[in-house]
Amino acid sequence: MIFQKNGKSYTVCTVGAPVLREIAAPVAVIDDSVRQLASEMIGAMHYFNGIGLAAPQYGKSLRLVVIDVPGGNESGSPGEAMLLPRMPLTLINPEIVFASGDCDEKDEGCLSVPGLYAPVCRPSRVVLRSQLLDGEFIEIECGGLLGRCIQHELDHLDGKLFIDRLSPKNAREVRGDVDRLTRIGQTKNFRRNK
Numbered sequence: 110m111i112f113q114k115n116g117k118s119y120t121v122c123t124v125g126a127p128v129l130r131e132i133a134a135p136v137a138v139i140d141d142s143v144r145q146l147a148s149e150m151i152g153a154m155h156y157f158n159g160i161g162l163a164a165p166q167y168g169k170s171l172r173l174v175v176i177d178v179p180g181g182n183e184s185g186s187p188g189e190a191m192l193l194p195r196m197p198l199t200l201i202n203p204e205i206v207f208a209s210g211d212c213d214e215k216d217e218g219c220l221s222v223p224g225l226y227a228p229v230c231r232p233s234r235v236v237l238r239s240q241l242l243d244g245e246f247i248e249i250e251c252g253g254l255l256g257r258c259i260q261h262e263l264d265h266l267d268g269k270l271f272i273d274r275l276s277p278k279n280a281r282e283v284r285g286d287v288d289r290l291t292r293i294g295q296t297k298n299f300r301r302n303k
């Protein structure tokens with residue numbers, strides 16, 4: 110069944126889809142097609158109740174990410190103060206130019222790995238360098254859920270999924286679920302439609 114909102118259906122690629130394993134290409138120029146893609150991806154992210162979506166998850170191997178991170182539990186980083194009021198936000202050719210050396214472990218999930226949640230260890234703070242949809246360049250330190258979301262989404266641009274970052278023990282525990290999701294995805298061409 111295809112669910113529609115405003116006459117529109119949304120599709121997200123799921124684990125097993127080759128596009129999720131590619132190194133995405135930089136966005137060359139921010140034109141109408143890029144703005145249209147960002148707007149559709151924000152629609153899909155909201156419709157699937159995600160807080161972030163990377164273009165490869167939408168079937169486009171491009172270095173573009175949309176995020177809509179909720180406020181209310183900030184870590185006090187300057188990036189949260191600057192960016193949370195501007196959600197939803199589109200990041201063009203985003204990069205992490207610095208990561209703190211610590212390990213902060215929290216559960217993560219992913220629209221491309223439906224229904225699976227597992228703890229992932231990541232630096233608690235990163236410095237994000239990115240262009241925004243209006244052409245503005247930013248470089249700012251991001252922590253808390255925003256910092257984690259940015260790291261998760263940027264991984265997608267390099268063909269990485271959060272299930273690649275689990276401890277050996279957790280990876281063993283979810284292996285059966287990942288195999289099952291991959292098999293289910295195969296019959297649906299690795300796509301979830303809504």
Ligand code: ZN
Pocket residue numbers: 218219220221261262265
């Ligand atoms: Zn994801």
